[in-house]
Amino acid sequence: MKTLFERSVTGRHCTILPACDVPECTPEITRKSEMRLPELSETDISRHYTELAKQTFGVNDGFYPLGSCTMKYNPKINETAAALPGFKNIHPTQDHVQGCLELLHTAEEYLCEITGMDAMTFQPAAGAHGEMTGLLLIKRYHELKGNTQRNKIIVPDSAHGTNPASSAMCGFTVINIPSAPDGCVDLDKLREACGEDTAGLMLTNPNTLGIFDKNISEITKIVHEAGGLCYYDGANLNAVMGIVRPGDMGFDCIHLNLHKSFSTPHGGGGPGSGPVGCKAFLEPYLPGERIVEKDGEYALDPRGAESIGAVRGFHGNFLVVVKAFTYLLTLGREGVPEVAKNAVLNANYLKHLLETTYDVTNKGICMHEFVITMEEMKKINGVSAMDIAKALQDYGIHPPTMYFPLNVHEALMVEPTETETKETLDEVAKIFLELHAKALEDPEYLHSAPHHSAITRPDEVTAARKPVLRFPFND
Amino acid sequence: MGSYVPSTAKQREEMLKAAGFSSADELYRDVPEDLKFKGELKLPAGKSELEVDRIIRALAAKNKEYLSIFRGAGAYNHYIPAIVGSVVNKEEFVTAYTPYQAEISQGVLQSIFEYQTMICELTGMDVANASVYDGCVAAAEAISMCRSPKKRKVYVSAGIHPDTMKVINTYCGTAGDEIVVLPLKDGKTDFSAVDGEGAVCLYLQQPNFYGVIEDAEEAGKIAHEKGLTYILSMDPFAMCLLPSPAEYGADIAVGEGQPLGMPLSFGGPYLGFMACKEKQMRKLPGRIVGETVDTEGRRAFVLTLQAREQHIRREKASSNICSNEAHCALTASVYLSAMGPEGMKEAARQCYAKAHYLAAELEKAGLKRCYEADFFNEFVTACDDPEALVKKLDEKGILGGLPVEGGILWCATEANTKDEIDTLVKEVCA
Numbered sequence: 001m002k003t004l005f006e007r008s009v010t011g012r013h014c015t016i017l018p019a020c021d022v023p024e025c026t027p028e029i030t031r032k033s034e035m036r037l038p039e040l041s042e043t044d045i046s047r048h049y050t051e052l053a054k055q056t057f058g059v060n061d062g063f064y065p066l067g068s069c070t071m072k073y074n075p076k077i078n079e080t081a082a083a084l085p086g087f088k089n090i091h092p093t094q095d096h097v098q099g100c101l102e103l104l105h106t107a108e109e110y111l112c113e114i115t116g117m118d119a120m121t122f123q124p125a126a127g128a129h130g131e132m133t134g135l136l137l138i139k140r141y142h143e144l145k146g147n148t149q150r151n152k153i154i155v156p157d158s159a160h161g162t163n164p165a166s167s168a169m170c171g172f173t174v175i176n177i178p179s180a181p182d183g184c185v186d187l188d189k190l191r192e193a194c195g196e197d198t199a200g201l202m203l204t205n206p207n208t209l210g211i212f213d214k215n216i217s218e219i220t221k222i223v224h225e226a227g228g229l230c231y232y233d234g235a236n237l238n239a240v241m242g243i244v245r246p247g248d249m250g251f252d253c254i255h256l257n258l259h260k261s262f263s264t265p266h267g268g269g270g271p272g273s274g275p276v277g278c279k280a281f282l283e284p285y286l287p288g289e290r291i292v293e294k295d296g297e298y299a300l301d302p303r304g305a306e307s308i309g310a311v312r313g314f315h316g317n318f319l320v321v322v323k324a325f326t327y328l329l330t331l332g333r334e335g336v337p338e339v340a341k342n343a344v345l346n347a348n349y350l351k352h353l354l355e356t357t358y359d360v361t362n363k364g365i366c367m368h369e370f371v372i373t374m375e376e377m378k379k380i381n382g383v384s385a386m387d388i389a390k391a392l393q394d395y396g397i398h399p400p401t402m403y404f405p406l407n408v409h410e411a412l413m414v415e416p417t418e419t420e421t422k423e424t425l426d427e428v429a430k431i432f433l434e435l436h437a438k439a440l441e442d443p444e445y446l447h448s449a450p451h452h453s454a455i456t457r458p459d460e461v462t463a464a465r466k467p468v469l470r471f472p473f474n475d
Numbered sequence: 476m477g478s479y480v481p482s483t484a485k486q487r488e489e490m491l492k493a494a495g496f497s498s499a500d501e502l503y504r505d506v507p508e509d510l511k512f513k514g515e516l517k518l519p520a521g522k523s524e525l526e527v528d529r530i531i532r533a534l535a536a537k538n539k540e541y542l543s544i545f546r547g548a549g550a551y552n553h554y555i556p557a558i559v560g561s562v563v564n565k566e567e568f569v570t571a572y573t574p575y576q577a578e579i580s581q582g583v584l585q586s587i588f589e590y591q592t593m594i595c596e597l598t599g600m601d602v603a604n605a606s607v608y609d610g611c612v613a614a615a616e617a618i619s620m621c622r623s624p625k626k627r628k629v630y631v632s633a634g635i636h637p638d639t640m641k642v643i644n645t646y647c648g649t650a651g652d653e654i655v656v657l658p659l660k661d662g663k664t665d666f667s668a669v670d671g672e673g674a675v676c677l678y679l680q681q682p683n684f685y686g687v688i689e690d691a692e693e694a695g696k697i698a699h700e701k702g703l704t705y706i707l708s709m710d711p712f713a714m715c716l717l718p719s720p721a722e723y724g725a726d727i728a729v730g731e732g733q734p735l736g737m738p739l740s741f742g743g744p745y746l747g748f749m750a751c752k753e754k755q756m757r758k759l760p761g762r763i764v765g766e767t768v769d770t771e772g773r774r775a776f777v778l779t780l781q782a783r784e785q786h787i788r789r790e791k792a793s794s795n796i797c798s799n800e801a802h803c804a805l806t807a808s809v810y811l812s813a814m815g816p817e818g819m820k821e822a823a824r825q826c827y828a829k830a831h832y833l834a835a836e837l838e839k840a841g842l843k844r845c846y847e848a849d850f851f852n853e854f855v856t857a858c859d860d861p862e863a864l865v866k867k868l869d870e871k872g873i874l875g876g877l878p879v880e881g882g883i884l885w886c887a888t889e890a891n892t893k894d895e896i897d898t899l900v901k902e903v904c905a
Contacts, residue, residue, distance in 0.1 A: 001581070001774070004589050004812055013815045016556050020825045021893040022832035027688065027849055031718050035596045037816040042558050045812050049562040049586075056582030058570035066572055073479050074570050077524050086535025092550050092742030093877055095869065099537030100741045113517045125608035125743070126798035128785070136649060165785035165795035170649055174790040212505040243503055244510050259798065263479070267802025268583040269573035269605065269762060271744035287645065309648075310641035313549060313611040313731075314742025326531055332521025335478040342480045344502045345490055352494040365505055393579050398572075404786075419479045422486045448770075453578035458775035463767035467756065467779060469602050470592040 001055070001454075004048060005471045008038040014045075036473055055454045056268065057398055063420060063428050065350075067369045067401035067413025068160065068208055070238045070260035072343075075330065078263065078323035087322055092314040100318065101298035105291045107325040108275075114336060115234070115254055116247020117277030122316040123288040127235060129311060130255025130274030131166035131202070133287060136308040137253050137278055138200045138229045139170055140285040144306065150199040150227065156185055158209055158405040160235060163202045172199055179407055183209040183361065185219050194226035204233035205249065206240065206367035208405040208413070210347065220250025229253070229282075237261045238417070239344055239368035242337030253278040261339075262324035273320035287311050342418035343368040346425060350416050353429035357436050361408055369415035372400075373408050383439040383446050385410040390457065391438070391449035395431045477521055538741075542872040543895040545833070547853050547886030548684070549610070549636045550742065551734040553712075553822070554890045556813040559736045563806050573762070573798065577777045584776035587764040587801065590808040597714050597811075598728035599721025600750035605762035606800040610731025611639040613747030614678060614708055615646035616794060617727045620751070620758040621676040621704045628653045628674035632664040634683030635708065643678070662687040662846030662855075666694060671701025680708040681717070685884060686830075686853030687846050688717065695724025704755075711735050711748075712888075713851045716823035720750075727751045736810030737803055746803035757783060760794030762801075825889035826852035829896065833887045836900040845882055853886045855879060864903065871902050 040048075057064075064071035082088070090097060108120045124130040135153065142150040153167040154175045164174045175193050180186035184207070201223045206212045213219065220230045232246040232254035238261040246254045258264045259272035266272065278286065284306040292301045331339060344367055351360055351370045361371045374385040389399030389412065401413040416425060439446050450456065482490070487499070496502060503511070522530075544552040563569075567582065574580030574587075587605045594603035607613050618629055629652045631643060640656075647654055655674075657664050662685055669677065677698040681691045691707060698705035707725035711734055714720065720728035732746030733739075751759055757780060765779035785792040814822060830852040834844055842856035858864055861878035868875035876885035887896065 001585065003585065003592075004808075005592065013817060014556065014558070014813050016554070016814060016818055017821055017825065017889055020821075020828055022828050022896070024824065024828050025831050026824070027717060027827065027851075029718060030716060031714070032722060033599055033719055035715065035816045035819065037593060037596055037814070037819060038812050039815045039817075040812055042813070045558055045562065045809065048812075049565070049568075049809065052582035052586055053565045053567040054582065055580070055585075056567040056571050056574075057576070057579040058567040060566045060570055064572070066575075069572055071572060075479060077527055079564075079569070080528070081531040081535075084532065084535040085540055086532075086538045088738040088740055089540050090538050090741040091541075091544065091546055091552075091739045091874060093546065093548055094539070094541070094874055096539030097741065099534040102537065103534050110518050125612075125800070126796070128795040128797045129608060129612075132795060136645070139649070161784075161786035161789050161792070162795050162797050164790035165788070165792040168790040168792070169795050171651065212503075214505050214507055217507065217510065240503075240506070242516060243512060244506050245512055248510055248512065265570045266572045266798070267800075268568055268571040268580075268586075268805065269801030270798040271608075271800045271803060272798040309645040310611070310638060311645055312642060312743075313609050313636070313638035313745070317608075317743040318741040319744060322531075326527060328518065329522055329527045329530060330477040330479075330524070331518075333516040333518040335521040336516060336518065338478045338480060341499050341502060342478070342482065342487070345482075345487060345494075345499065348494045348496070348502065349490040365502065367505075389576070390578065393576065398579065399576055402575075419481065421481045422490055425490075450578050454581045455578055455769040455773055455775045456771055458577045458769050458777045459767045460777050460779065463765040463777050463779040464782070467763075468766040469588075469756070469763055469779075470595045471589070 001051060003471050004038040007044050007048060008040060010039055012039045012041055014042050062396040062398065063424055064398040065400050065414045065416050066398060067415040068235055070415060070417055072263055072417040073419035074263055074265040075327060078326045081326040082319040082322045087319060098298055101291050103325055104321060105293055105298055107321055110328050111256060111275060112277055114241050115277050116245030117254060118280040119283040119286060120275050120277040121286045121288050122273065122275045122321050123310065123312050124255065124274040124276055125312050125317050126270060126272040127255060127257040127274045128162040128166055130276045131162055131233065132169055133276045133311050134231050134253045134255055135166055135170040137282045137285045138231065140308050141229060141282060142199055149197055152197045153199055154193050154201045156203065157407045158207050159202060160233060163233060183211050184213040184215060187215060187218060190219060190222055194222055194228065198226045198228035200229040200231055202231045202233060204236050206236050209371050210362055210366040210369040212367055216249045235260060236368065239340055241340050243340050253282055258320055258324040263327045264320050264323040271317045271320055273317045288315065339418050346416040346418055346420055350414065350425050350429060354432055357433050369413055371408050372412040372414065374410035374412065377439060378410050381443045383443045385412045387446040387449060388412060388435055391435050391446050393450040394452045397428060397431065541874040543891060544874045545885050545887060545899060546874050546877050548877040548884055549638060549731065550739050551888060552739060552890050553734050553888050555736050558813050559806060559809045562809045563802065568802065568805055574778060577775065581776060584764050586805050586808055588766060588776050590804040591764060593808055593811050594748050594750050597711055598750045599719035600728050601753040602756045602759060603748065603750035604759045605764060606804040607747035607749060607761055607796060608800060609745040609747045611642035613729035613749050614639045615643050616760045617706045617729045617749060618643060618647055618676060618678060620727060620755060622650060623675055626673045626675045627651060628655055630655050630657055630669055630674060630677040632657050632679045632683065633659050634664050634685060635680040636684050662848050663689055666697050669697055669701055671703060674703055676704040676706055678706045682713055682851040682853065685855050686850040687848045688850060691723040712823045712826050715819045716827055732803065732807050735807035737806055744800055744803050746800045746807055758793060761796045761799050822889045829887040829891050830854065833885060833896050836896060837903065840900050840903045852888055853884060855882045855884050857882045868902055873899055873902065
């Protein structure tokens with residue numbers, strides 16, 4: 001399909017601005033080079049993006065079992081709330097923002113209650129940004145205790161890639177520990193890894209295999225006894241919110257992905273929001289400003305000298321918090337565990353429908369997601385996780401997360417979420433089974449899938465070797 | 476109570492039974508009993524949509540919306556064409572995930588490719604990424620691109636946005652960089668302390684936080700003479716009137732993209748844009764979309780150069796960034812398409828003209844500018860009691876400039892009419 005630049009016609013334009021109503025003037029030195037921005041009518045723009053929207057698969061387009069991403073339905077009332085002029089048109093430095101502050105303060109209160117934390121910051125703009133922030137709290141804690149030798153973060157091999165990357169960004173050395181055969185943390189390996197140089201542990205529970213690590217209290221105890229702190233990656237909170245709290249599992253700080261568990265849309269890759277919560281002893285190190293309440297009046301209060309500073313400008317992705325807060329109002333105290341239970345039920349039901357045919361790594365119960373391995377099938381006739389993923393597209397299903405977690409070969413990670421119906425799960429299971437049969441009789445059909453998408457598989461190797469990262473304008 | 480769970484109680488029973496569970500509680504049999512949360516969460520009871528709507532509207536009504544805005548300071552009030560909202564609110568764009576599955580994500584991938592192209596056109600750079608969290612983080616990530624194991628010194632102008640300074644301190648302090656702040660002299664950065672010894676880069680903001688147009692070309696020359704990478708942060712409208720970052724000699728161009736169609740939103744979501752010369756392409760953090768072909772030879776777009784990223788490189792990645800601000804990047808693209816090259820230049824000229832008219836009128840009212848140097852759409856005037864003046868304007872529904880040390884930082888854009896400016900000045904005099 002044509003790009004905006006190929007649709008552009010010199011001299012075409014929308015009429016947006018009136019003539020200037022003050023005396024014109026220009027600076028001494030001005031820009032010389034042309035800006036080849038597209039020249040389009042409003043119709044051109046509208047049709048172009050309508051066409052692009054048709055080639056974009058959103059949660060509203062179909063089943064989206066992208067493991068670890070919690071692609072649940074994004075309620076429309078949340079969008080209405082965030083679009084209110086009383087939120088949208090508010091300058092970040094203005095006075096008279098009681099509504100914004102009350103919302104942030106109350107959201108902090110609710111999310112602390114759900115996670116068992118004492119304080120929270122909304123400054124981080126995404127999950128990975130939250131990880132960095134949480135690790136900086138840990139770093140500051142050790143620095144102020146004079147424990148500068150504590151420079152290692154322990155990360156299990158099943159962790160999200162952002163965990164080690166965030167650790168490295170914060171100047172920590174990453175100690176990867178292999179999982180035990182059951183997919184959980186290997187306690188002996190953990191004990192071996194812990195020592196005088198341990199700054200902390202990063203863990204997600206349930207883990208990326210969809211297993212709740214029942215040794216969790218022992219795990220956090222081992223780390224604490226070694227003098228380290230425990231960081232909870234909240235990416236998988238949807239499975240357990242309202243059921244078990246990270247604070248009660250022994251975690252000292254956490255991040256949440258409001259764009260996962262708390263239903264805010266993902267926007268094709270953000271904006272998200274990655275609030276960081278912590279226990280009281282870490283609160284002085286939080287970034288940004290604290291929101292304080294006194295007699296029903298809210299105010300922004302600068303944090304002290306022990307704060308890690310700021311990780312983003314102003315108050316974070318505020319409108320995303322508005323959406324998550326709206327969702328929390330809808331759910332209420334009984335809705336929160338209701339979401340978790342149904343996310344787990346849907347995952348177990350779909351797992352049950354698939355496990356007689358597919359090789360599911362979760363032998364017992366799973367939490368909000370489960371992992372299929374295509375390793376055997378690949379050995380038999382070459383049909384890979386990628387082939388199944390691509391073939392699913394032809395049935396209007398967004399593929400599961402592929403090739404993750406790294407400790408499972410040919411992995412497909414399936415997370416249905418609680419917002420899918422039984423009918424959808426039944427239908428989806430039928431399609432998965434059909435593809436399995438097809439894979440055995442006609443592997444070639446799967447190798448060349450998808451067959452009905454806007455494009456067939458793209459040449460990623462050439463894309464990386466000879467990068468074309470902008471429209472070339474024939475120059 | 477709402478939870479958006481569509482299954483009926485009967486269906487849930489059927490599903491539990493089919494999957495071999497006798498009750499819903501059994502789903503959590505792996506969770507140790509003593510860890511389970513007992514009792515009720517201290518949250519209000521769930522509510523119907525109508526009740527939620529009322530609560531949220533009541534909250535929004537507690538904030539004050541101003542009739543006219545003369546404040547920028549990192550968040551700018553520009554007119555947003557109607558087509559922008561109409562396009563970006565399409566459900567597909569709102570609800571899609573990061574486009575890992577290229578075959579069913581060509582729309583979002585192409586929109587990012589077009590965004591990258593437009594950022595390159597604005598900045599004059601070769602390559603742009605798909606966005607980072609905001610302008611402050613873009614600055615910190617740009618400095619990270621320059622890091623070298625032996626040289627740790629980073630020159631940063633004292634005239635940058637205070638939030639950017641804080642974020643740079645957080646990111647770079649953590650990495651062990653030594654930040655040398657270059658002081659301001661008559662509102663402009665004084666580069667005389669730049670000696671280059673053990674240093675990697677120079678970071679400057681154009682116009683600076685106080686609105687002053689810096690000697691950005693001179694800064695580039697000094698940086699390059701000393702062997703430093705020159706990072707220039709620029710307002711996207713300023714780029715359309717003043718020389719582009721490339722014309723100023725920048726090696727990396729960054730900035731806050733909020734002015735490109737994003738509402739003020741109490742500070743976010745905003746858009747950090749980043750662009751660089753080709754030689755630094757593989758050091759750019761975050762998502763990058765490239766053009767390629769599919770197996771049939773048709774044009775296709777994919778996430779590319781992923782060998783830099785966390786999901787492949789883990790602890791060796793160039794950055795930990797995963798989710799960015801894709802939807803804000805889309806907003807900027809639609810905004811730039813609606814404005815077009817002439818519209819952007821006109822808006823930039825009007826920003827400049829209106830700010831200069833405002834400055835002249837305020838001067839007549841006794842508020843003299845603090846710095847002689849020229850400015851773009853912001854400037855500082857002296858004022859005996861900034862807080863009192865801003866409060867007086869507030870009572871008239873006007874958001875005055877931001878009180879800063881020594882006065883008030885004012886801003887005017889194409890969105891301010893002459894009448895608004897005249898009213899403001901009348902109120903200042905009143």
